[in-house]
Amino acid sequence: MNTKFKNQSLGDKIFIILVYVFLSIAGLAVLYPLIYIVSASFSDPQAVMTGEVVLWPVRVSLKGYQAVFKNPKIMTGFLNSFIYLFLGTALNLVMTMLCAYPLSRKEFKHRNKIAALFVFTMYFSGGLVPTYMVVNKLGLIDTIWAMIIPSAMSTYNMIICRTYMINSIPDEMYEAAQVDGCSPFRYLTRIVTPLCKPILAVLTLYYGVAKWNSYFDAMLYIKKQALQPLTIIMREILILNQVDPTMVSDAKAASEMAGLTALLKYSTIVVASVPVLILYPFVQKHLVKGVMVGAVKG
């Protein structure tokens, strides 16, 4: 194929240049806010206020982070979010495997009917109030379980997992194991689970990010301050602008206080996004696979 740039016609040259320009603009548009937030969070409050910070940090300072880590509310929220993340994602993965595996085996009678019942819940649900009432009746309100049990499994992710099992684990394997006297449960723990590692990596990312980022469940089910996840605390600080004056007490003048408040917001955003960003590079290479498996059977 004719890929050398100089061999191409003038029209093609202009076209490929336009493509590069388009993609570079798109890339910069996505990248700039991310860089700005990180730079601002490491800058001097006054520099942030006056617009000196445009791309890189100006007069590097950690004042924003000091305010974040001194704040007991943010720290409690951070800890709670971690607890919900670990327990929630672990339960998500176990439930997904328990559900996807039987539905992937053709030896399991009625599997298509059961699968249809699960798929139906993707397109239709009882809605907010009826779900709330169930959670309420079960006595989950204001307990950590309200953050974990109602979202124990996502049908969409389960279908992805099931499709992966059907397509990548040969049927002969099951027959061979059966001949050797392996029970369906043993087969799940010894053979299916290790073979599903790539898809489990993607699902861990999906579930983990969803757990870490969710705030609406907490708004509905959690009233106790001590159990609030980080997202709820962030909503108070970033969206409702309820910054505790003691958090920025170092500031003397009103303008300095406004600067520190703005800085605190940028630092909170960075702190809250770090766990996801640490996870991201490890799983990024699997992402395409996850999307493609999901697309095979929407």
Next chain:
Amino acid sequence: MKTKTAVMKPNKKNKIKSANWQFWLIIALPCIYAFVFAYIPMGGILMAFQDYSIKGGIFGSDWVGLKHFTRFLTTTSSVTIIKNTLILGVYTLIVNFPIPVLLAIGVNEIRSVKYKKFIQMITYAPYFISAVVLVGMMMSMMDLRTGIINVLLQKMGVDPINFFGDVKLFRHLYVWSGVWQTAGYSAIIYIAALAGVSPELKEAAVVDGATRLKRIIHVDLPAIIPTIVIMLIFNCGSIVNIGIDKVLLMQNSMNANVSEVISTFVYKVGVVNADFGFSTAAGLFQSVVSFILLVAVNQISKKVTETSLW
């Protein structure tokens, strides 16, 4: 081995039965979960036809027929809400749908692997940012006094813009921040589909003297049409299903006229005002309309393009 299989053969039927029983045991927990958290709430939909009182419960409350639905569909304030939902949904579809396709085609044209990887890595990243952080970023960067955008505008001698206080800007902010967050991720599926286009077809097109643009239109695009159609069906189904997370965060007293959509309305009426029947009715309306839309678009697509979800 041989003796073992010989022994097992007569028992094969029993074996299958016991296997089936074990499968049921394995899937028991997910089934209970789906029953309790998906199917029992579906029964709760009956509340939409009742003046529900906590004391009476579903079985002891008065039946009111379609009262809540008539109220929802005739009150001017709710009609505005339905209109807001539709406008926001259609605007999202029109902007959010084609951009990932363009992005994927662009990425596919690039020969430098490093640059390709770089663009992909950057554009996927915002997908993993939470709604709270996204809206928080917007509010901080667009703040009337301290936000970088207004600071820069002032330096250029332009009056600062009150982004979150201006009713007219709400929809643009909502939709374009959505593009920023999801375009890269949504493009993955098209990039993968484009990677599957056979190189022979492209070479043949080159031999025939097709320009790059012509190759895209006549070779690449037809190859990804099925993927585009499937994604379009999904997107059409969610026109009325505006997720509550971002809208609720972006809402304030100044933009409530255009930012109130069905999902936020359901939340406020149901949880804040505790008017359970009315809230459930509004929620049911949204579920049913989006389900009908999905099925309808799917049927149309089946007829026209022979591509469908089921």
